[in-house]
Amino acid sequence: MGETSLLQTHSLSVGYSKDNSLFEDLNLNLKPGELVCFMGPNGIGKSTLIRTLAGLQKPLAGSVSGIDEKKIAVVLTDKISALHMTVQELITYGRYPYLDWSISLSQEDQSILENAIATVQVHHLLDKKLFELSDGQMQLAMIARALAQETPLLLLDEPTAHLDLNNRVAIMNLLRRLARLEGKTILIATHELDLALQTADLIWLTMPDKSIKTGIPEDLVLNGSIDEVFQFKGFDLKSGKVEHQSYRGTKIKLAGEGPVHLWTKNALERSGFKVSYVEGVEVVVNSREWIANGKSFSTIHDLLHELQSS
Numbered sequence: 001m002g003e004t005s006l007l008q009t010h011s012l013s014v015g016y017s018k019d020n021s022l023f024e025d026l027n028l029n030l031k032p033g034e035l036v037c038f039m040g041p042n043g044i045g046k047s048t049l050i051r052t053l054a055g056l057q058k059p060l061a062g063s064v065s066g067i068d069e070k071k072i073a074v075v076l077t078d079k080i081s082a083l084h085m086t087v088q089e090l091i092t093y094g095r096y097p098y099l100d101w102s103i104s105l106s107q108e109d110q111s112i113l114e115n116a117i118a119t120v121q122v123h124h125l126l127d128k129k130l131f132e133l134s135d136g137q138m139q140l141a142m143i144a145r146a147l148a149q150e151t152p153l154l155l156l157d158e159p160t161a162h163l164d165l166n167n168r169v170a171i172m173n174l175l176r177r178l179a180r181l182e183g184k185t186i187l188i189a190t191h192e193l194d195l196a197l198q199t200a201d202l203i204w205l206t207m208p209d210k211s212i213k214t215g216i217p218e219d220l221v222l223n224g225s226i227d228e229v230f231q232f233k234g235f236d237l238k239s240g241k242v243e244h245q246s247y248r249g250t251k252i253k254l255a256g257e258g259p260v261h262l263w264t265k266n267a268l269e270r271s272g273f274k275v276s277y278v279e280g281v282e283v284v285v286n287s288r289e290w291i292a293n294g295k296s297f298s299t300i301h302d303l304l305h306e307l308q309s310s
Helices: 046-053 087-098 107-120 135-148 165-182 193-199 217-222 225-230 258-270 300-309
Strands: 007-017 020-026 035-039 061-065 072-075 153-157 185-190 202-206 212-215 251-255 274-276 281-285 290-292 295-297
Touching (some): 035 046, 046 153, 072 135, 087 107, 087 135, 107 135, 107 165, 135 153, 135 165, 185 193, 202 217, 202 225, 212 217, 217 225, 258 300, 290 300, 295 300
Parallel strands (some): 035 185, 035 202, 072 153, 251 274, 251 281
Antiparallel strands (some): 007 020, 281 290, 290 295
16 A cells, blocks of 8 residues: 555544534545545534545544645445436446546547446346435445546545445455556445455544544454443453353353354353363364264254253
């Protein structure tokens, strides 16, 4: 990743009035090739900051510098009213800022549109009306339109909201590839903590004092910053697991490795057993076999039934 900042904020304060500020005295920067996830509770003001960075809303104080507003593509959560247009027409609008009075697409414009469509892989949607799209398909179409603008900076407000897991992962992976392979600078306002921790180069984390703390995901987990903001109840962020009570009072000495071992451990802890690697009832996990009490089992369900009965 390059070291030169593409966008900087200087003592930036955002909100709707001096008596209703959301963030204050922000000194942030975005660098080429970075995927940055902007995180915080719902209603904290993430959308407002995105709009301010994009030049769509004036700051209360301070400034934003480093890039012309025309070089920023924005994907907001605002609903599109012209739902009878096609996906092809929507993506084409990404080129309109570059067209002259004739509104005629050049060969270069066509090539850019084709590249955006290919990158997001929406060929099969081009003739569909917007009202026919699922939420995930609409998000892909909006990202393709943003790519058609050919800007170095993309700002996206909750691009995975209301999507199923498969579409959430697909969109985050797409944005990560754009940052890595095309050097795009991408800022995503999101509350998808699980995906952000696994994909972001950097996290902007909203703090209670109207500041934003920045850092790589791993550091913000280990130093307790993310726990401070989200105040998890019954979830251990450091292990990434829901905390289970060992109510059975039985220890299991678990031996094995790989994904089967991890899911076996999950099932045992969820069922109230204390998993130990030193002492307890011995359970051996092979590739597709579980051995306990001198018996062999072909499923975790059968293993649990044996342990709960013994």
